[in-house]
Amino acid sequence: MQSLVKPVHKPMAVELLQEEIRKVCGAFDVEPMARSDVMAGDVATRRMGLFDTAIVSLDARHVQRGVKSIRQDPGEHLFLLIQDEGHCRVEQGEHSARLAPGDMFLVDSVRPSSFVYDGERSSQLSVHMPRGEMLHRFGKTCTDGVAISREDPLWLAMRAVITKMLKEPGVSTQLGEAMLSLLGAYLHGIKTGEAAGIGETLLSRALAMIDRYRADPTFGPGELARRLNVSERMLQRHFRPLGETPGHRLLNRRLELAHTALTQPRPAKPTEGIAAVAYDAGFNDLSYFYREFRKKYGSAPGVVARRH
Template sequence: MQSLMTPGHKPVQVEILEAEIRKVCGSFDLEPMRRTGVINGDVTTRRVGPFDTAIVALDASEVARSTRSIKQDPGEYFFLLVQDAGQCRVEQGDHVAELLPGDMFLVDSVKPSTFLYRGERSNQVSLHIPREEVVHRFGNACAGGLSISREDPLWVAMRAVIAKMLLEDGAQAQLGEAFLCLMGAYLHSSRVAGVAASTETLLSRALAMIDRHRADPGFGPRELATRLNVSERMLQRHFRPLGETPGHRLLNRRLELAHARLTARREQPSEGVTAVAFDCGFNDLSYFYREFRKKYGATPGAVARCH
């Protein structure tokens, strides 16, 4: 993914960078990764089409906008956050998104939000869209934050317009209008898709996703919550009627898959227990052996020999 901008990371006092962020974006609290009083970052501003825009580079632990900050500094904008380099985890209400280069998230300035960087260098472009304009056009569809999926073809068009506005100083107001029209089309298609999926509960989608990705060792409760666009806490609440957690459900489905593979070894006689464990989503053999024996009362090797 080609970067839109190339801001520089330079050593700067934490208090100075925090003050710059507050001057440009409003009341946010900056938490550095190291206790040295210095952070690598930079904040610049420019007019992008009709929008005031901040280009933010930093390697912080996190940046947060609390309820107290909102009371001191009422929100006037939606911030369209474009991850340009590095990564960032955005949390706003029940919306959680892991942003990689190219990903976009519409942040609502009147709701608390947290941006987690984990000390890694991150470059972001933040378009400040007047809140009154967005609410007037689209109602409350964006309230509380919105992740813009790159799987949607409209994402490509939105990014192309942003890139054109960044390249052309003093870009015409028509480009800003085109961007808002694309955003409106995206929100409309999202609402239609939401109505179509209204009969499918979050729990049923979670269970189907666990079955689909159980063999992936990198897939866990956090990834599941991110893909469903909810917080881990909300996801756990939906699993309570089952009497288990998302992690326990995922573990059981992996064990069941491994058991099925071991008892079907006549079709795959050369497949060893270790290979089965890794292929079924485990990356810790001792953990696999312990949990397998706890569930089936026998070791994986004993089950394989019996079949």
């Protein structure tokens, strides 16, 4: 995904970079990856219509805003965090998401938060929205740490508005109102979800993704959680009513895919055919495939193939 701004990574003293972040974003504590007094990063500001925006580049281990920092500097903003380059694990309360370029997460300045980079160079835009006005407009839904899913069409609309605000400052006041309207529509969808609707929507999307990507050997529970913009722990909670974990669900769907293939007419060399079926079903370990297949169906894959 194309970057919104050109990232800057220049050598800076850790204390200086932390001071710059605190000037612009409030009290955050920066921990470098190694025992060093120097990091690669930069902090810049830009006005985007209604919003002050910070552009933060760094290669930290993590950045935190804890209870002590909040007491020292309560802050009166919500930060719409936009991952521009690199990756970041953002956590607030029970909500967590691994952000890839383009992902967004709404962070509340008066609640503890953590941003994990593990030393990878990262560049982020932090759009500062007045907390009081946001609460007045949208209620408490906006204060719980909100991941904005790119699976939602509103994500694409917000991305387009932000891109235009950066490129055309002269019309960004009107675009700022449009941005608030889009964000409000997204939050309204969360707020008005039926009692089980939000959970069921997440679960149904997860199940659909498993069915869609089960044949991809690189697709696992971690990747599923990342695509849904939730933590693996939260994803597991939504699977509890099914009595299984995301990993078990994915394994069973792959085994079912392999079983279906094995009941079809096979090639002349059964062993090669079974190996191909296993790989086509998303397995990259044949011994693991044989073991799990026998556990589920009570017979080896070759026996099932010969029966058909």
